[in-house]
Amino acid sequence: MKIKVRKNLLEENDAIAGRIRETLSGAGVISINIMGSPGSGKTSLIEKLLPFLTKSIRAAVIEGDIASSMDTDRLREQGYEAVQINTDGACRLDANMVWHGISALDLSTIDILFIENVGNLVCPASCDIGESIRLVITSVSEGDDKPIKYPVIFQVADIVALNKIDMIGHTPFDDTRVIRAINDINPRAKVFPTSCITGSGIEELSSHILSLSESHPPRSAAAGGQSTAPQ
Numbered sequence: 001m002k003i004k005v006r007k008n009l010l011e012e013n014d015a016i017a018g019r020i021r022e023t024l025s026g027a028g029v030i031s032i033n034i035m036g037s038p039g040s041g042k043t044s045l046i047e048k049l050l051p052f053l054t055k056s057i058r059a060a061v062i063e064g065d066i067a068s069s070m071d072t073d074r075l076r077e078q079g080y081e082a083v084q085i086n087t088d089g090a091c092r093l094d095a096n097m098v099w100h101g102i103s104a105l106d107l108s109t110i111d112i113l114f115i116e117n118v119g120n121l122v123c124p125a126s127c128d129i130g131e132s133i134r135l136v137i138t139s140v141s142e143g144d145d146k147p148i149k150y151p152v153i154f155q156v157a158d159i160v161a162l163n164k165i166d167m168i169g170h171t172p173f174d175d176t177r178v179i180r181a182i183n184d185i186n187p188r189a190k191v192f193p194t195s196c197i198t199g200s201g202i203e204e205l206s207s208h209i210l211s212l213s214e215s216h217p218p219r220s221a222a223a224g225g226q227s228t229a230p231q
């Protein structure tokens with residue numbers, strides 16, 4: 001019985017995710033689901049990418065957090081359009097929450113929508129929120145074993161940002177080992193070493209996102225756009 005309820009909830013989620021995908025694609029908006037641990041640099045990376053991207057396209061951000069509006073306030077102070085979603089304890093955004101966030105935006109004024117997911121390397125991996133691109137951040141301060149310990153989130157990634165590379169040398173961290181592990185888990189994912197402090201790698205990542213925004217087809221269920229029960 002319990003299993004059936006969960007299956008129905010996942011089907012309902014995926015139906016809303018499909019509606020999000022259709023709505024965004026109809027409005028010509030590409031969306032990027034940003035996933036990673038708390039403190040890995042999700043908001044910082046969005047902040048660093050926005051000045052590059054907004055030279056040529058228009059952007060908005062949906063911020064998902066368990067509580068608080070700190071990240072949204074941070075982005076609004078810099079003049080960016082941002083909508084806050086509080087999950088009230090849930091460890092990931094779901095499609096219904098994102099649908100509400102999208103309803104608060106004027107899609108005719110947006111080309112790219114960043115969706116910062118709740119900081120977590122497990123739950124967000126298994127929930128389709130109707131995104132076009134999945135970007136996973138792992139950072140030097142988390143240690144070099146995260147792809148091996150949390151492979152599922154790396155399996156679903158289109159892009160991986162290896163952030164805080166300015167910290168290499170200050171803490172034991174083998175970047176070759178991390179990149180090899182990500183390539184083994186998901187050869188399709190493109191890996192970008194980045195630093196939000198020095199700005200290293202940000203322009204390269206921003207150019208890649210721009211090229212995807214021109215060519216990326218909507219993600220289909222067959223390409224991994226289908227929710228599964230959290231593992």
Ligand SMILES: Nc1nc2c(ncn2[C@@H]2O[C@H](COP(=O)(O)OP(=O)(O)O)[C@@H](O)[C@H]2O)c(=O)[nH]1
Pocket residue numbers: 036037038039040041042043044045119163164165166167194195196197198
């Ligand atoms: N050294 C270093 N610190 C960073 C970098 N990116 C983010 N941080 C710091 O990491 C902390 C968490 O960043 P934040 O963007 O809020 O992470 P989030 O919780 O994933 O959104 C902040 O103190 C940032 O200044 C980076 O590339 N290098």
Ligand SMILES: [Mg+2]
Pocket residue numbers: 042043044071116
């Ligand atoms: Mg954040």
